Amino acid sequence: MGRRILALMIKEFLAILRDKKSRVVIFVPPLIQVLVFGYAATFDLKHVPYAMFNEDSSTVSRELEAGFRGSPNFKEVARILRHSQIASLIDRKDVLMVLHIGPEFSRDMAMGRPAIIQVIVDGRNSNTALLTLNYAKTVITSFNNEFAAANGRTGPPARLETRAWFNPNLESRWFIVPGIVGLLLLVVTILVTALSVAREREQGTFDQLLVTPFRPAEILIGKALPGFIIGVGEATVIILITVFWFRVPLQGNVATLYAGVVLFLFSSVGVGLMISSLSATQQQGLLGAFLFVVPAIILSGFTTPIANMPHLIRQITYLNPMRYFMIIIRGVFLEGTPFSMLIGQFWPLAAIGLFNMVLAGWMFRRRL
């Protein structure tokens, strides 16, 4: 039995790797994507372009201006002289924010009355707008504190002392890049496995296979292993890129990480074979793969938190293997979560994989 499975596995490997096109499709796009997406997928804002509209040419308002100019988060790209210019700058996306200091600013300051600075942000991208507002408030708060201290005023009350654990500088790359590991592993394994049976069906070799003394379980294992091994290999390369190129700290245990990788591959290979066993043609296999991969990516917490989803959709995410893997890989990478705390993520992966494998094996003989 072992020898036959080995022969089947070697055959699968050769079938995938002997063809130059499929070699390229399997190895090149993931590497390019991890690099490009690793840089592209970021929520971090740096150098927000803004315009200054200062109608109060006093020392104090210039000090406030300097606060913004000195912040690494902002970049002044225009100065405005007339009110009418605000709209055109924001409309055209030349600036994300306009700071408007009114003519009474220094007078109000001098009299101890609250002076107003108007912060106008472009809300088209709500996320950027929110971050921009937060950054602007930080700059103004520190200005207030310094001003109060320098002028002997009571100043604003206690500030919050904020710390972020696991990712002290709040770099979204630390969050996204490990996610990309999961994304690419899913895409590659599903593409490799979802078409493997359909391709043989179209070429007629699946019949040939079924009339040999192979048992369905042997065929299943022989078909699952190559996707699995390619997946582990690719995972290793992408994890190395994550650690050494993107410098995402790997806090946890490598063995725990690989336990997660192996179980995730097991479940996604299972889904791939399931799709494969259901489809009679490669086109159906491809559509099936597509209909699984796209929602799996969206509903995994890869880019946006699952907690933000409505209740019903949150329930659906429990069927998604990628959801569990996102928690595992981010936990191991950034928090150093130990194995024991991840068991709640491991067993659903194993269950999804097992369920799909068994069903796929059963379907091999049914759908002919």
Place this chain on the structure above:
Amino acid sequence: MTALKGTGGNPAASGGAGMRLRGLIRKEFLQVLRDPSSIAIAFLMPILLLLLFGYGISLDAEHVPVALVAEQPNADTDSFAGAFRQSRYFAPVVMPGMREAVAALNSRRVDAIIHIKQDFSRRMRSTDGGVIQVIVNGIDANNARLVQGYVEGVWAKWLQAEALANGEPLDIPVQVEERVWFNSELKSRNFIVPGLIAIIMTLIGALLTAMVMAREWERGTMEALIVTPVTIREVVVGKLIPYYILGMGGMVLSVVMSAGLFGVPLKGSLWVLFLASSLFLLAALGMGLLISVVAKNQFVAGQAAIIATFLPAFILSGFLFDISSMPAPVQVITHAVAARYFIAILQTLFLAGNIWPIILPNAAALLLMAGLFLGLARRKSGKRL
């Protein structure tokens, strides 16, 4: 037999272009009507994706679980905790000590800890700071930043209310007056749903045409088709028109759902939307045609359509991730993604209105891409095998 030679002579010259085109278009429509899968791709998929993505992708954190730890609970800390309870952003849990709170943070039961230190009542009015410590789980950096902002907001609001109640206003030298244009409530759905339309149109346009053309090659009908007197332009146009109409149907459906179901306002005019969508659809169809002409095989065509259209449209288009935050080389790459131009137009058109300085250059880019893809598809698909 004279007639026979006459008609056999040169029908191409006998002005049959209109007739040929009509024949091709009618054939395509009949095929679409009889093939449930293309109807499904054109109409069912937009509905499904819009529902899934529209609800599934949200950056608005609500009811974020936070742990509240007060070292010296008293009326002030209770009142502060109340402020968290009233905020729709938070679902606070009061915990007796930091040990429990840290355990909760580590096991992800809470996303943040609000640690109120000793002497809160006394020190909260002083400027020395450090009276409240906020610890957030920084793994999801974006979410963490948003949570921080929300905590600051609750804190500022509570202080203001306290000060007012005590009749001693706060001394804040410079006050911020926020003005958020176009999306005053900062709902991420308003920003995501218009972009979603572009993603869905990419899928329909590229996937549908890529598959359909490849199918003709595989079934051998293309060979019979191109050996008739049709010109290759007629073949291409004969494919474009039906799928353009189908794609626009999907588009109208998406727009109606965006406005009706998700309540995204449409500030700009419909005809601009129509024109911009047409341009984008042409570019997407052109891309699909090009993929299928080059691949000539459904498998490669489908794979290329996923790798070359969906993933870039998702990540490199400004749909979710701001293009201006990307490193310069990546920004250059995004210029090759047609969806980026359409998403820029859509976000502006829906939320801001007909802002020509945004619409025109992006529309021009779409026109260029449509021309490029269609031209390439036309050139690659000459009447040869």
Place this chain on the structure above:
Amino acid sequence: MSRPDPRTATETGDIALALGRVTKKFVSGARRVDALQKVSMTAREGRVTGLIGPDGAGKTTLMRLVAGLLVPDEGTISVLGIDAVRDPLDVQSSIGYMPQRYGLYEDLSVQENLDLYADLKGVHLSDRPGRYRELMAMTGLGPFTSRFAGRLSGGMKQKLGLACTLVSPPRLLILDEPTVGVDPVSRRELWAIVYRLVRDEGMSVLLSTAYLDEAERCDDVVVLHEGRILGSGAPKTFSGPMKGRTYRVRVPSVKNRTLQERLSGQPGVVDAVVQGEAVRLVMSNAETQAVEKLVEEMEGALIEAAAPRFEDGFIALLREMRPPAARSAADTGRAVAAAAGKDGETIIKVKDLQRRFGDFYAVKGVTFGVKRGEVFGLLGANGAGKSTTFRMLCGLLPPSGGTLSVAGVDLRRAAASARARIGYMSQKFSLYGNLSVRQNLDFFSSAYGLSGSLRREMIEWAFWQFDLGPVADSTSADLPLGFKQRLAMACALMHAPDIIFLDEPTSGVDPLARREFWQRIDSLAEKGVTVLVTTHFMEEAEYCDRMAIMAAGEILAIGSPAEIKSRARTTELPEPTLEDAFIALITGTTEGVAA
């Protein structure tokens, strides 16, 4: 202007098509294929020119070049006086081209397909009703205009494809393998239509075929082999030189198959095939004594001279280029000794077998039995239910009704090890195309559980017996069809099965390879291996001990070739071929239904 003007005719030389030293190469990966090498030929107006040759000879490439779908690397192509390289659109306006798969839209109805092609070819709306009437009358599709093309039978699809090609009458009609997979009745009808077109409408026809008997129906033939022209002219120019070299030999005490095996490969023998009640011999020269000498030791041998056929000339031409291999195909059975068992035991039993797809019965109540060591044939056109029956026997498809057993078990339910007793070779020679020949052999030998020295031995045997050594490391998808067929057979035989299933094992393979194949089958049967084979080549059925003729999911007749032919024997047709018998059976059933 019913006939071409004599003056223009002389000016154009009455030539519909002329190719001058046309070369076309394809590059697939690292491999270069010379599809056509310096091919020069002409086809005359108002005649049927046949392109004859096995798969891969370059027939389709030549036709695509003529239709302006491909550009030649070198050479000139003139179609109806138009340069096909420079003005493909002009050529396409005056020709009709039917590609191999008819180019029909299967999800459109008959009428919609016709309308589409009428639109594309610019047929005037006012001219259409008349033209449609003519075409429907000619093809007999009139009653089916609203049926989807995908729901038509193979023969009807082919006629619809032809009707679409003819919707605007072309001056030159190009048909690429129009008769492949079509039943003999439809084939005859198609030929009748083609000749009507030539006679009534003055059309010129260029058609390709792999059926050698069809060559004789052409006015002129061009024989193409591996991208070169072996010869051209009227069919008689091929059979003529064979005059006096063809014989029918019969030895009452010896089975025809055995006799054929003994005769082939003997000195002076170019070809020996089983034909009807005798073995047909083609000798290298016209000397009756040579034949007499061959059979002098056989008792009661009868020799009679036979009229030469096109096929005889064709085989003689091929033999000149490819002398028979040193090792004999007839040895194939040696290493594959079947397990001992009672001779005459019925090893495959099928009773009332049914298979339904939706509301369509692909197989409706089939009953037959196959004895150990027998070569049993399932005959019929595409869609007759052969392959469905076959797949049910192999356990690949569950039957909807009835019972079956192969070597005492139902392979679908039996333990996996039971499958080690059968060998299976499918229609498409299903091998792993992107694996090399050696990798395929390695894989299948392991799949059947061979190991150690036995495995090495059998792989060596396969290389030697099937002459695969020279291509051991080639990617199997790139091999010529004949090699693929041999490799597929090697893979199916390495584990020495008792029963082998062969689904259309010879389709598309050249006649020499087909002869070799049947020798192997024969030698396997001699060793007690049971062979179940499907085919749509009627003449191949002569090699079977017994056979069943299937049509529309039912068995029309079952018995030995002689028994089946005897049913069609009439006074006008004293010695019917199997094809005649088949047609008699089919028309018999339709009459029966009508009555």
